[in-house]
Amino acid sequence: MTTVLEARDVHFAFGRTPALRGADLRLGEGEILAVMGPSGSGKSTLLHCLAGILVPDSGEIHFDGQRIDRLGETGRSALRRDKFGFVFQFGQLVPELSAEENVALPLLLSGVRRSAATAEARVLLERLGLDGLAARTSGELSGGQAQRVALARGLVARPRVLFADEPTGALDSLTGEQVMDLLVGSARAEGTSVVLVTHEPRVAAYADREVVVRDGKVLALTAEPAA
Amino acid sequence: MTVPLTLLGLLEREPSHGYDLKRDYDAFFGRDKPLSFGQVYSTLSRLARDGKVVISDPEAGAGPDRKRYVITDAGATEVDSWLTEPVAPEPHLQTVLFAKVTLALLLDRPAEQYLDTQRAAHMQRMRELTTVKRSGRLVDSLLADHALFHIEADLRWIELTAARLDALAREVRR
Numbered sequence: 001m002t003t004v005l006e007a008r009d010v011h012f013a014f015g016r017t018p019a020l021r022g023a024d025l026r027l028g029e030g031e032i033l034a035v036m037g038p039s040g041s042g043k044s045t046l047l048h049c050l051a052g053i054l055v056p057d058s059g060e061i062h063f064d065g066q067r068i069d070r071l072g073e074t075g076r077s078a079l080r081r082d083k084f085g086f087v088f089q090f091g092q093l094v095p096e097l098s099a100e101e102n103v104a105l106p107l108l109l110s111g112v113r114r115s116a117a118t119a120e121a122r123v124l125l126e127r128l129g130l131d132g133l134a135a136r137t138s139g140e141l142s143g144g145q146a147q148r149v150a151l152a153r154g155l156v157a158r159p160r161v162l163f164a165d166e167p168t169g170a171l172d173s174l175t176g177e178q179v180m181d182l183l184v185g186s187a188r189a190e191g192t193s194v195v196l197v198t199h200e201p202r203v204a205a206y207a208d209r210e211v212v213v214r215d216g217k218v219l220a221l222t223a224e225p226a227a
Numbered sequence: 228m229t230v231p232l233t234l235l236g237l238l239e240r241e242p243s244h245g246y247d248l249k250r251d252y253d254a255f256f257g258r259d260k261p262l263s264f265g266q267v268y269s270t271l272s273r274l275a276r277d278g279k280v281v282i283s284d285p286e287a288g289a290g291p292d293r294k295r296y297v298i299t300d301a302g303a304t305e306v307d308s309w310l311t312e313p314v315a316p317e318p319h320l321q322t323v324l325f326a327k328v329t330l331a332l333l334l335d336r337p338a339e340q341y342l343d344t345q346r347a348a349h350m351q352r353m354r355e356l357t358t359v360k361r362s363g364r365l366v367d368s369l370l371a372d373h374a375l376f377h378i379e380a381d382l383r384w385i386e387l388t389a390a391r392l393d394a395l396a397r398e399v400r401r
Contacts, residue, residue: 038390181361201382202375205353212343221347 001028001225003062004193005161007218010049010059012042019045020056021216027161028225032187032194034204037213043197044165046213050195051084051163052076064160081109085159085192087150087183089166093138099149100125100134106157124152128182144175148182155186162187165197173202180206230262231270232309235279238298239306242283245271245294255366271296279305324381328388332396342389349382 005027012020019042027033027050037043048054049061052068055076061069068079080086085106093102100121107117125131128148138146147167154162167183168176184206187194196207204210209222230252237243237251245267253261274280279302283295298306324345331338353375360371388395 038386184361201350201353201379202357205350205357205375207354210350212346219343221343222351 001031003027004029004031004064005050005195006060006062007046007050008060008062010046010056010061011216012045012049012054012056014045018216020049020059023049023059023213023216023218025050025211025218026224027193027195030188030191030193031209031225032184032196032207034207034210035195035197035213035218036199036201036204036210038199041213042216043199043213046218047163047165047195047197051086051161052079081106082157083160085154085157085162087147087154087162087164087167089169093141093146093149093153095138098135098137099130099141099145099152102138102149103152103156106153110157120156121152124156125149127186128152142175143171144178147171147175147179151179151183151186155190155192158190159192162192162194163197164194166199167196168198168200168203176203230266231274231279232306234267234270235274235298235302235306236310238280238296239303242295242297245296248296258367274302278302324385324388328392328395329399332392332399338392338396339389342385342392346382346385349378349385353378353382 003026005025007023007025010020010023011018023042023046025033025035025046035043035046045054049056049069052061052063052071053076056069059069060067063079063083068076071079093099094105097105100118103121103124104114104117107120108114112120122131122134125134128151130145130148130152133141133145133149138149141149147170151167154164162183164183168179171179180203183194183196186192194207196204198204209220209224212219212221233252233256234248237248243251245264248271249262249264249267252267271280275282275296278299280296280298283297324342327341328338330336331341356371356375356378360368360375363371
């Protein structure tokens with residue numbers, strides 16, 4: 001399996017408090033990888049380093065063979081916009097925008113024309129069963145609907161890697177399952193790799209394999225797929 | 228224990244032949260482990276002996292399976308009690324894991340490693356069940372859910388125990 005994203009001996013500290021202490025991880029092409037671990041273990045910090053949101057104190061992050069930890073903020077920002085998608089626990093939709101505008105946003109930021117971006121957003125909203133809700137703002141959506149809109153936004157630019165940080169953490173079991181079904185179904189259909197941070201085993205069970213972050217290091221309890 | 232009661236429950240819907248009972252049982256409850264005809268008929272014989280079912284007049288026909296089984300009042304009462312009584316929680320796996328962890332600590336063996344291995348096995352089973360859930364019918368999905376919640380409960384215990392191993396070690400080695 002081709003490696004898309006890799007962390008090598010990554011260290012990161014918040015001030016004097018170490019969060020990552022030599023974390024290693026590989027994500028394969030099209031692979032869905034669950035990153036588990038108790039609160040405060042460093043799993044979200046690892047996601048932020050992998051996604052180019054944080055820059056490690058030491059160690060390397062490679063994406064498609066390129067060291068992204070050496071990129072400046074502009075380079076990392078472009079990477080996040082063009083190659084990565086994000087879904088967070090609380091959706092984090094822009095409250096003033098409609099569902100459709102929220103989904104179209106990553107494309108607009110990449111310079112896609114408004115009509116094309118809106119058309120693409122509509123396609124994705126329909127695929128996720130939200131076509132009747134395109135005009136609603138986040139305040140007019142249920143938690144599950146808002147999270148599906150957030151998922152549509154994360155996928156609309158056809159990212160190479162989707163980063164999902166506790167994507168069902170704020171949802172009840174049934175709604176959470178629907179979101180995970182859509183997330184995994186869409187990622188498989190598009191061949192998108194996924195880094196899924198969760199502390200819930202039932203959510204992690206949607207992934208191909210899981211790693212555990214413990215004391216700032218990554219433990220692979222199941223074998224990595226062959227390179 | 229549940230096979231006789233489940234067959235009784237199926238008979239409460241309507242009187243039935245052994246063949247039809249086996250078919251319905253396998254469709255709903257026995258996909259992983261279908262009943263043998265021998266088990267169906269021996270169970271029905273015991274239920275008849277115990278007064279839970281009676282055999283209605285055999286119908287005319289050439290096949291061997293023309294007996295029709297009808298649930299009795301005693302049988303219906305038993306089904307009703309079974310359905311309304313809660314099932315005793317079964318913490319068997321936790322007991323086994325608890326014994327392993329405690330022994331490992333007593334013997335100065337790598338308890339955390341054992342828990343990690345168990346955790347990986349649990350996650351593997353959860354992945355398999357999630358696949359069943361996503362591809363199967365609603366009945367399969369509900370069965371998978373039941374197993375998933377139980378395995379998840381074990382996993383939570385494993386995580387909590389892993390986080391408390393040092394304290395547990397001090398206690399058992401005292």
